[in-house]
Amino acid sequence: MLVTDCTVIVPTYNEAENIGQLIPRILEHDRFRVLVVDDGSPDGTGELVAEMAQDEPRIGLLRRPGKLGLGSAYIAGFQRALAEGAEFIFEMDADFSHDPGYLPGLLAAAEAGADLVLGSRYVAGGGTTDWGPGRQLISRGGNLYAGLILGLPVADATGGFRCYRRHVLERLDLSRIRSNGYGFQIEMVYRVLQAGFTIREVPIIFPDRRVGRSKMSRRIVLEALINVWKLRFGRI
Numbered sequence: 426m427l428v429t430d431c432t433v434i435v436p437t438y439n440e441a442e443n444i445g446q447l448i449p450r451i452l453e454h455d456r457f458r459v460l461v462v463d464d465g466s467p468d469g470t471g472e473l474v475a476e477m478a479q480d481e482p483r484i485g486l487l488r489r490p491g492k493l494g495l496g497s498a499y500i501a502g503f504q505r506a507l508a509e510g511a512e513f514i515f516e517m518d519a520d521f522s523h524d525p526g527y528l529p530g531l532l533a534a535a536e537a538g539a540d541l542v543l544g545s546r547y548v549a550g551g552g553t554t555d556w557g558p559g560r561q562l563i564s565r566g567g568n569l570y571a572g573l574i575l576g577l578p579v580a581d582a583t584g585g586f587r588c589y590r591r592h593v594l595e596r597l598d599l600s601r602i603r604s605n606g607y608g609f610q611i612e613m614v615y616r617v618l619q620a621g622f623t624i625r626e627v628p629i630i631f632p633d634r635r636v637g638r639s640k641m642s643r644r645i646v647l648e649a650l651i652n653v654w655k656l657r658f659g660r661i
């Protein structure tokens with residue numbers, strides 16, 4: 426019998442140009458299932474995935490009525506993956522900035538005992554390609570900012586390519602997570618450490634998305650900047 430104990434959650438908003446190619450790449454690995462959390466993408470991402478899911482039981486789809494944010498999409502995905510019995514639960518972007526070839530490496534680090542494994546751009550061997558100076562500044566500056574204020578012992582707290590072991594997500598009170606954009610990644614790292622779990626970073630190279638547009642906005646960056654202080658003073 427095929428054991429699919431790994432669920433890769435892919436949140437999507439207007440990723441029709443990417444998702445059709447990404448899903449088969451993830452499913453090349455026998456142990457993996459995909460759970461797409463689509464927020465009513467006007468470009469038909471949800472319809473495309475629904476069609477693919479008809480012939481492939483390892484594709485799951487959770488459809489929400491509108492763009493409700495990255496963080497809440499992951500929380501909905503975590504809850505579904507836990508309910509379906511996943512042991513290893515991954516976060517992954519739809520746009521190929523996260524290479525599916527890294528999935529077995531993230532899994533191996535989790536199986537070796539890490540409670541949370543971060544695909545990290547800022548450890549030896551990791552990096553970014555095709556990024557302009559503005560994006561570099563936001564990413565590196567954001568990590569420095571969050572790392573200093575929250576005392577995080579990791580190099581890349583904002584990245585969204587990760588593997589959680591089941592017991593971590595079971596232990597955290599997911600209803601308490603407040604950040605919805607990039608701050609979500611930082612808040613999750615903080616909560617995982619607060620709960621006494623271990624984190625390991627595995628190097629990844631992160632190229633810019635191939636097609637489609639980033640959903641980064643000023644509001645999302647601002648939310649992250651403010652929520653780091655709220656976390657620091659226990660206000661969320």
Ligand SMILES: Nc1nc2c(ncn2[C@@H]2O[C@H](COP(=O)(O)OP(=O)(O)O[C@H]3O[C@H](CO)[C@@H](O)[C@H](O)[C@@H]3O)[C@@H](O)[C@H]2O)c(=O)[nH]1
Nearest residue numbers: 436437438462464494495498518519583585607639640641
């Ligand atoms: N369901 C849903 N999906 C969303 C939403 N906003 C974004 N997404 C999906 O989330 C993934 C990442 O969105 P991007 O807009 O491509 O993010 P990015 O700017 O490249 O940010 C990435 O890098 C950041 C660190 O530099 C990470 O913090 C972030 O999590 C993400 O991995 C994509 O698959 C995108 O479709 C939303 O409101 N709802």
